[in-house]
Amino acid sequence: xxxxxxxxxxxxxxxxxxxxxxxxxxxxxxxxxxxxxxxxxxxxxxxxxxxxxxxxxxxxxxxxxxxxxxxxxxxxxxxxxxxxxxxxxxxxxxxxxxxxxxxxxxxxxxxxxxxxxxxxxxxxxxxxxxxxxxxxxxxxxxxxxxxxxxxxxxxxxxxxxxxxxxxxxxxxxxxxxxxxxxxxxxxxxxxxxxxxxxxxxxxxxxxxxxxxxxxxxxxxxxxxxxxxxxxxxxxxxxxxxxxxxxxxxxxxxxxxxxxxxxxxxxxxxxxxxxxxxxxxxxxxxxxxxxxxxxxxxxxxxxxxxxxxxxxxxxxxxxxxxxxxxxxxxxxxxxxxxxxxxxxxxxxxxxxxxxxxxxxxxxxxxxxxxxxxxxxxxxxxxxxxxxxxxxxxxxxxxxxxxxxxxxxxxxxxxxxxxxxxxxxxxxxxxxxxxxxxxxxxxxxxxxxxxxxxx
Amino acid sequence: xxxxxxxxxxxxxxxxxxxxxxxxxxxxxxxxxxxxxxxxxxxxxxxxxxxxxxxxxxxxxxxxxxxxxxxxxxxxxxxxxxxxxxxxxxxxxxxxxxxxxxxxxxxxxxxxxxxxxxxxxxxxxxxxxxxxxxxxxxxxxxxxxxxxxxxxxxxxxxxxxxxxxxxxxxxxxxxxxxxxxxxxxxxxxxxxxxxxxxxxxxxxxxxxxxxxxxxxxxxxxxxxxxxxxxxxxxxxxxxxxxxxxxxxxxxxxxxxxxxxxxxxxxxxxxxxxxxxxxxxxxxxxxxxxxxxxxxxxxxxxxxxxxxxxxxxxxxxxxxxxxxxxxxxxxxxxxxxxxxxxxxxxxxxxxxxxxxxxxxxxxxxxxxxxxxxxxxxxxxxxxxxxxxxxxxxxxxxxxxxxxxxxxxxxxxxxxxxxxxxxxxxxxxxxxxxxxxxxxxxxxxxxxxxxxxxx
Numbered sequence: 001x002x003x004x005x006x007x008x009x010x011x012x013x014x015x016x017x018x019x020x021x022x023x024x025x026x027x028x029x030x031x032x033x034x035x036x037x038x039x040x041x042x043x044x045x046x047x048x049x050x051x052x053x054x055x056x057x058x059x060x061x062x063x064x065x066x067x068x069x070x071x072x073x074x075x076x077x078x079x080x081x082x083x084x085x086x087x088x089x090x091x092x093x094x095x096x097x098x099x100x101x102x103x104x105x106x107x108x109x110x111x112x113x114x115x116x117x118x119x120x121x122x123x124x125x126x127x128x129x130x131x132x133x134x135x136x137x138x139x140x141x142x143x144x145x146x147x148x149x150x151x152x153x154x155x156x157x158x159x160x161x162x163x164x165x166x167x168x169x170x171x172x173x174x175x176x177x178x179x180x181x182x183x184x185x186x187x188x189x190x191x192x193x194x195x196x197x198x199x200x201x202x203x204x205x206x207x208x209x210x211x212x213x214x215x216x217x218x219x220x221x222x223x224x225x226x227x228x229x230x231x232x233x234x235x236x237x238x239x240x241x242x243x244x245x246x247x248x249x250x251x252x253x254x255x256x257x258x259x260x261x262x263x264x265x266x267x268x269x270x271x272x273x274x275x276x277x278x279x280x281x282x283x284x285x286x287x288x289x290x291x292x293x294x295x296x297x298x299x300x301x302x303x304x305x306x307x308x309x310x311x312x313x314x315x316x317x318x319x320x321x322x323x324x325x326x327x328x329x330x331x332x333x334x335x336x337x338x339x340x341x342x343x344x345x346x347x348x349x350x351x352x353x354x355x356x357x358x359x360x361x362x363x364x365x366x367x368x369x370x371x372x373x374x375x376x377x378x379x380x381x382x383x384x385x386x387x388x389x390x391x392x393x394x395x396x397x398x399x400x401x402x403x404x405x406x407x408x409x410x411x412x413x414x415x416x417x418x419x420x421x422x423x424x425x426x427x428x429x430x431x432x433x434x435x436x437x438x439x440x441x442x443x444x445x446x447x448x449x450x451x452x453x
Numbered sequence: 454x455x456x457x458x459x460x461x462x463x464x465x466x467x468x469x470x471x472x473x474x475x476x477x478x479x480x481x482x483x484x485x486x487x488x489x490x491x492x493x494x495x496x497x498x499x500x501x502x503x504x505x506x507x508x509x510x511x512x513x514x515x516x517x518x519x520x521x522x523x524x525x526x527x528x529x530x531x532x533x534x535x536x537x538x539x540x541x542x543x544x545x546x547x548x549x550x551x552x553x554x555x556x557x558x559x560x561x562x563x564x565x566x567x568x569x570x571x572x573x574x575x576x577x578x579x580x581x582x583x584x585x586x587x588x589x590x591x592x593x594x595x596x597x598x599x600x601x602x603x604x605x606x607x608x609x610x611x612x613x614x615x616x617x618x619x620x621x622x623x624x625x626x627x628x629x630x631x632x633x634x635x636x637x638x639x640x641x642x643x644x645x646x647x648x649x650x651x652x653x654x655x656x657x658x659x660x661x662x663x664x665x666x667x668x669x670x671x672x673x674x675x676x677x678x679x680x681x682x683x684x685x686x687x688x689x690x691x692x693x694x695x696x697x698x699x700x701x702x703x704x705x706x707x708x709x710x711x712x713x714x715x716x717x718x719x720x721x722x723x724x725x726x727x728x729x730x731x732x733x734x735x736x737x738x739x740x741x742x743x744x745x746x747x748x749x750x751x752x753x754x755x756x757x758x759x760x761x762x763x764x765x766x767x768x769x770x771x772x773x774x775x776x777x778x779x780x781x782x783x784x785x786x787x788x789x790x791x792x793x794x795x796x797x798x799x800x801x802x803x804x805x806x807x808x809x810x811x812x813x814x815x816x817x818x819x820x821x822x823x824x825x826x827x828x829x830x831x832x833x834x835x836x837x838x839x840x841x842x843x844x845x846x847x848x849x850x851x852x853x854x855x856x857x858x859x860x861x862x863x864x865x866x867x868x869x870x871x872x873x874x875x876x877x878x879x880x881x882x883x884x885x886x887x888x889x890x891x892x893x894x895x896x897x898x899x900x901x902x903x904x905x906x
Contacts, residue, residue: 028612035611158488159481161834161891196887356866358811358838381614385811385838413809413866415887434649434868438614 023449026309027378030441034303040440041433043071043295044354048285048428055282056322057089057253064278068258068294068319075302077260077317085332086252087322090116092282093246096219097124098190102232102239109225110200112283113247114174114191114207115325117218124244125149125188125217129233135172138180146185149241151233152177153192153226156418163414164352167194171205178218179210188217188243192226197419200224204281205422206325217245257321257329262304264314264451270343270404272315272451274300274443275396276350277323284426288417292354292431294319296410296440303444311451313345320396323351327395334399344405346450348443349394353421354436355412357383360446361391363407375449382442408446410439476831476902479762483894484834487756493893494886496524496748497807501738501881508735509775510542510706517731521711521747521772528755530713530770538785539705540775543569545735546699549672550577551643555685555692562678563653565736566700567627567644567660568778570671577697578602578641578670582686588625591633599638602694604686605630606645606679609871616867617805620647624658631671632663641696642671645679650872653677657734657875659778670698710774710782715757717767717904723796723857725768725904727753727896728849729803730776737879741870745807745889747772749863752893757901764904766798773849776804780848787852797858799903801896802847806874807889808865810836813899814844816860828902835895861899863892 051067054060065082072080098111127147132138133154138145152173156166171194178189193203200222209215221229232239258278264271276293280286301317321329337344348360360379362369369389376384393407401407412435420426504520507513518535525533551564580600585591586607591598605626609619624647631642646656653675662668674682685692711731717724729746733739754770774782790797801813813832815822822842829837846860854860865888873879 031612031614035614038611158491158887159484161484161488161836163887356809356868383614413888415809415891416885419885432869432872434611434616435866438868 021377023375023378026448027381027445029307030303030444031381033307034437034441035434038433038437039302040295040299040436041431043298044287044291044431044436045428047291047294048287052285053282054278054280054286056087056255056279056325057250058282061255061279061321065256065258068278071298072258072260072301072317075298076305077301078263080260082256083259083333083336084254084256085321085328087255087328088326089250089253090325091248091250093119093248097244098219098221099242100229100232100239101242102236107228109229110202110222111190111219111225112202112204113245114218114220115204115281116207116209116249117245117247118215119247120188120217120243120245124242126240126242127187128238129190129229129241131230131233135180138184141184145181148186149188149190149243150177150181150186151190151229153230155192156194156196158196163196163418166196167418170194174205174220175207178207178216179213182214182216186216190229191218191220193220193222195223195418195421198223201423201425203421203423204283217243219243219245255321257333258319259316260301261314261316262301262311264312265310266312269313270345272313272345272447273318273347273397273400273405274315274447275318275320275347277329277396278319279322279324281324281422284422284424285428287426287428287431288353289421289426290323290351292436292439293350296350296436296443299440300444300447304448309448311448313451315447315451323396330396330399337403342403344400344403346408347393347397347400347405348408348410348447349397350410350439350443351394351396352410352414353412353417354431354439355416356435357410357412357439357442358385359411360384360387361393361409361411362387362389363391363393363401364389375446378445378449379442382438382445384442410443412439474830476828479901480831480834480898482760483756483897486760487890487894488887491886491890492755493748493752493889494884496751497740497744497884497889498881500744500747501740505738506735507731507733507739509540509708509732509778510703511735514708514732514774518709518711521731524751525711525713525754525770528751529758530754531716533713535709536712536786536789537707537709538774538781540708540781541779542703542706543778544701544703546572546701550697551672551674552695553682553685553692554695555689560681562682563655563675564643564672564678565655565657566698567671567673568657568734569660569662569702570698570700571668572700573670573696573698577695579693579695580640581691582643582682582694584683584686588633591637594637598634601639602641602643602696603630603634603639604643604682606683608645609647609649611649616649616871619649620871623647627658627673628660631660631669632666635667635669639669641669643682644671644673646673646675648676648871648874651676654876654878657736670696672696672698708774710786711772712769713754714767714769715754715764717765718763719765722766723798725766725798725900726771726800726850726853726858727768727900728771728773728800730782730849731772732775732777734777734875737875737877738881740879740881740884741806742874742879743776743804745884745892746803749803749889749893749896753897753900756897762901764901766904768900768904776849783849783852790856795856797853797856799861800846800850800853800858801861801863801900802850803863803892803896804847804849805863805867806865806870807884807892808869809888810863810865810892810895811838812864813837813840814846814862814864815840815842816844816846816854817842828899831898831902832895835891835898837895863896865892
């Protein structure tokens with residue numbers, strides 16, 4: 001691209017000429033301030049590199065709570081406080097080790113324990129491996145599974161253009177694979193990482209045991225490791241792996257979500273909530289998941305305050321604790337708001353990465369979305385092309401529907417999200433400052449419009 | 454993000470159930486094949502890392518032409534041939550050097566010559582520096598500019614959500630700054646790089662001299678260097694810089710664009726063109742600009758052939774030569790098609806990066822865009838949210854409008870494009886394989902639909 005032929009349409013959209021649409025006028029002011037300052041990225045640096053990994057119950061999580069409180073106070077939010085909860089606490093311990101032995105040759109494979117897994121015996125778990133790609137293939141194994149490690153190797157379907165759909169179609173084996181395999185007498189499970197990035201980095205995530213079913217160790221392997229393992233056991237079904245993991249679940253620990261607010265000018269109106277989750281998995285700086293969401297909410301608060309906007313409804317900013325492995329923060333927030341007799345007009349969540357915004361998903365029907373039509377010119381300035389009816393809000397704000405909330409979830413571009421998700425690659429460097437900021441503006445704009453309805 | 458609540462809407466979109474819309478059926482077949490193979494990225498690796506930088510008239514450009522011919526033949530395109538042209542040829546020579554001297558302290562500043570600039574004297578150009586941010590500020594200098602180096606430091610406007618608009622508002626100083634400054638007696642120009650990435654990497658690009666106006670050396674400086682220079686000369690207007698550049702313009706050389714085609718099943722119908730430019734600037738691997746566009750056209754051809762689709766209109770795939778610094782390839786292509794009496798039904802170009810597709814710009818009015826409504830479900834599968842009326846096609850296909858062509862330009866997400874544009878950062882690693890492939894599919898789908906109209 002050498003020179004530019006500006007279309008007349010784009011020039012008209014961009015001109016700083018006075019706007020007759022007051023929402024669009026606000027949007028231009030927001031863009032003018034926010035895109036020059038790019039403060040969301042500076043906040044993200046603090047959270048991702050200053051605080052670092054912050055899995056629920058860890059010292060990192062405590063540090064994140066303190067950071068969240070301090071930032072909300074620094075911005076000048078009112079009623080900054082913790083919402084306490086007890087959190088499920090799981091520790092990885094020393095690094096995992098997976099070794100493949102075939103025909104006298106020993107090869108290390110890149111892996112990581114899945115969240116909630118038990119450890120192996122100290123000298124490791126050694127067994128033959130059987131690969132399956134579906135529940136049906138597992139069921140067909142029957143007694144053959146006994147004493148084996150089951151290798152769940154179903155890839156995310158790359159043909160799906162929304163990678164969250166591809167994730168949804170593959171993540172069941174990670175969450176429920178161990179219980180299903182244990183029912184057949186398997187002694188451990190390995191799961192292909194939930195990613196389409198073909199490299200040697202493993203991606204963790206939660207798994208669940210079932211009551212009454214033997215608990216067996218569960219680990220994720222990188223795609224390079226998965227492909228090597230698959231090929232090796234095809235060539236030599238007698239190949240063995242040895243898995244060593246040192247993880248453990250500890251008694252629940254006290255932790256907290258963090259909240260602060262901009263009081264509405266019209267008392268008695270119900271609340272507008274902006275939320276994201278403060279915790280991350282232990283092996284990742286959690287830049288996209290969900291540092292991005294946290295700093296977008298924080299930046300929304302900062303921008304509204306510093307632009308001197310006065311919403312009619314109270315706006316509450318909430319950093320939820322332990323979305324990744326229990327959701328206790330969301331439950332405690334819901335209970336405390338319910339206990340206080342609060343009602344929620346709308347709740348917005350950002351937990352799909354800090355990539356360029358494309359849409360909001362909304363818990364509305366087509367008619368409800370149509371009623372938001374007048375907001376679209378202002379939202380389009382920040383990349384929002386549409387509001388999708390019957391979309392998802394997000395895991396943390398979900399319960400607030402019971403307090404009356406319309407739910408909105410920010411939908412950024414999804415192609416690269418699972419390249420980094422739940423892995424050590426989810427770093428500040430994987431985030432573009434402008435894309436992150438545009439998401440903060442989309443959240444700011446929609447929430448302010450809703451707060452003034 | 455932990456687990457996924459699939460919306461009913463997204464499940465319906467993704468279901469592999471039979472489609473009643475034949476375009477959407479085709480789109481699903483395209484996705485199924487293309488997203489598994491991700492072949493555009495493999496092609497890009499060959500062009501970017503195998504061929505490398507390929508500025509017009511260079512050995513790299515010759516290599517790129519050979520590569521393009523070989524790939525088109527490998528795919529089995531018909532009538533693979535060169536379209537010769539003479540190209541403006543400019544060489545950088547040894548690396549540039551810029552040194553800032555203030556209060557006895559000497560600091561190197563990161564810079565690169567702008568395309569077409571003359572060299573400095575072998576021992577360099579040394580002068581004081583005056584900063585300006587607009588044509589008005591330059592004009593106001595009057596005789597003060599004499600003997601000085603003019604430093605054009607107007608940033609791209611970050612408040613504009615489309616970065617191409619921000620580029621359009623700043624690039625004039627790079628293209629025309631030297632001539633304007635020379636008219637006032639300035640001896641050289643430095644220009645703030647056309648980027649919003651605040652780092653120490655300079656971005657090159659074309660500049661033009663004017664007939665009858667003294668030619669003076671012109672270089673781009675990185676944003677870090679620009680800010681340092683700006684601060685230093687504010688503190689100490691007597692600060693001096695020394696610029697050493699060894700670039701030169703050579704006599705025009707013979708080169709060529711590359712074309713190949715899939716013959717239409719209905720002879721006599723006019724042609725559908727898919728195009729992108731093969732050349733890059735000399736200091737960059739040119740992954741997004743415009744390796745991405747080239748491999749998207751190539752991948753479109755491969756997919757159409759291997760899916761056995763038989764377009765009614767002939768589809769011609771063209772890799773244009775020297776978009777960056779002369780546009781002779783586009784002129785020669787136009788002349789040869791005009792000379793052969795060919796007419797063009799539609800022309801599609803990809804020259805805005807290999808990021809996730811969002812739209813097409815089209816040389817149509819609102820009515821013309823509305824008529825394409827039935828195509829949207831198929832295009833949406835690849836991220837196309839809309840077709841913008843009165844949009845741009847692209848520099849290379851522009852002339853084809855005179856042969857009857859409706860013009861279409863792929864519009865990918867633009868936030869990160871100028872972070873890498875015309876710099877050594879425009880590498881394969883800055884491209885996401887899925888986003889690149891989605892762009893190839895958007896080009897494939899729209900061109901096939903148009904070819905069958």
